[in-house]
Amino acid sequence: MKKSLNILLSTVVAVLLLAGCAANKAENTGNQASEVTKAAPKEETLKIFIPQPQFKEQYDKFVADFVAKVKAEKNIDVKVQMEMPPNDQAPQILKTRLAANDVPDVFALHAINDLPTYYKAGYVEDLSNQPFVEKILDSVKSAVTIEDKVLAVPLETLNWGYLYNKKIFADLGLEPPATVTEMKAVIETLKKNDITPFQLTYKEVSPPQLFNSLTIGAMVNTDNQDFIDRMNSDKGSYEEIKTELFGIFDLVSANGNDRALEVSPADGAAAFAQGETAMWVMGPWYADTILKSNPDIQIGVAPLPINDNPNATMINMSVSTSLVVATDSKNKELAYDFVNFVLDDNETNDLYKSLKFNPIAKNHTFETYPWVNDALDYIKEGKAYKDPSMPPAVKAEVGKLLQAYYSNSISQDDVISGLDRAWKNANKINN
């Protein structure tokens, strides 16, 4: 009796199991059938590295649009891994990634300061054949081109000279001066009206070093065209531009606020916003900070005169954040798609506008800020040059030496010899 029960039970279980298998099989075939009509989307991962966490919202939206587009056109499910470390730690993190062979497919570099080094180290892909190249404005394109290869899509551009308070200038009937002599007249008028002419912010090294870029930029585009080439081959000396560099630096420093070595750019932005000072040798990248202090201020951008040649008074055009594709990227097609999408006709205006970046491409038609238009007017007149490219070590050295010079610790000649030495060292190390 017991035995027969056992047999019965086992049979029942066996039948049930078989039935289960059969059911599974049926389901499987059903699946296959549906796959034939619509192929399952491929899954791909794209790693992007942009050290601008302040713009996370804007980039997230842009990436979502990109994902949707790729899904619709290529039926690929892109998983975008976006990395946005703070700007000051970014170089370290990026270098670690590159050294550990964990390369982001698309990453951001400073076009003037970083791009040449990374290109030389072999991390940057040539993008010359990509469709976006056609769209970039010629004046901007040169900044992302090395050895006739377009290497990056520019995001952020900076057109700068110095900032001035438009209301103060209008109230006193002043115009941005075109020569140093005119600048002296402007300074006199401001002083008579009890306004400090210049905002000085020498606590950090970046503000004094701006004088270097402005002086060299103006000189290599007028009287001393091969200065940088000769410096790069150890044949030049800062002695050649000493008059201009110290002429303008001394003039500005002598007519600024006190205790400049204790004023940080953030403090300076607040003082400038309150109308305590009329001019500030600084770029519009501080416009946001200034407007936070005083939303009603009218900021103007004008080129800084460095001598009495009005043709040398030009706007500095620089490209900073730019996107490149890694040579070691495992997903180049998608990476190319992404950099092209940045200048996509339907998307690019929204992206650049939401990021508050300047127009850089022919298909950029969005409204810009008044100070951006100021600078663009000069550029349209041809009064602009590309930010001169020099070793980053020299730029850093300028800031340090001019700080020390301002604090009366060293003389003009010490600054000159220090800069020559820094440039020679950079040549020696980088060649």
Next chain:
Amino acid sequence: MKNKYLALLAFVAPAFIAYFVMLVIPTLGGFYYSFTDWNGLAKSYHFIGLDNFVEAVTDDPDFIHSISFTLKHVIFMVIAQNVIALLLAILIESQRKMKGFFRTIFFMPNMVSLIISSFIWTFMFSQVLPQLAVKTGWLFLNQEWSGNPKAAFFSIAIVSLWQGVGYMMIIYLAALQGVPQSLREAAIIDGASPVKSLVHITLPMITHAFTICFFLTLNSAFKVFDVVYGLTGGGPGRETQVITLNIFEEAFSNNFRYGYASAKSVLLFAMIMLFTFVQVFVMKKREVEA
């Protein structure tokens, strides 16, 4: 016997493994890179023997300047920090009431991270003190505390002292409390004045605390970084640049010379080791026990 060592090893292992991975391996890596010209980015680099060390010693005025500035800082800090800490400890120890209160107050700045305290003091130096000078007429307060190289030396020292004295004070306090009461009473009965009993009884009895405190202050003054970084950034120019800041600048800005910066770190390491060995050796000899 073997078992005993095994058990000891097992207890030490978790800490030792962390120490080995986080500290020993990078240190050895640093030694290794100090003989190369690696720039932190390139995929290849060359061995250049002792060139980095030769350059640091013979052809780098900024590095030499940073060493002399650091030495000045070390001398000032080791003396001032220990003197002030000891005075505070003796003063607190001589109080009858409120011991705990004062101890807490003076130790408090030590709880604030160094970089935060240097930002607090940046505000003090650039806003509060000048205002105070105007209101009270104490014109000496109206210095360019971080802008003038001479004043900057003292503003760095002030912040380091404010932050570091409390810790040394606690060590001295503990040592003072360890001095046997019987010795002091005997001295008083023998008619020793308070000053005499301090010089001849108390101070000799706490030399072990001196050894520790000198070791700690020497070490930390050589390695000072956060305060200078936060207060002056080494500026104006490189006037207040200490060795660590010089190394930092060499490795992470300018020409990104990792190899060269590693060589400088090795030099700093050798310097600190030498100084502390001598200091500990000399002071150990002078310790006495009751």
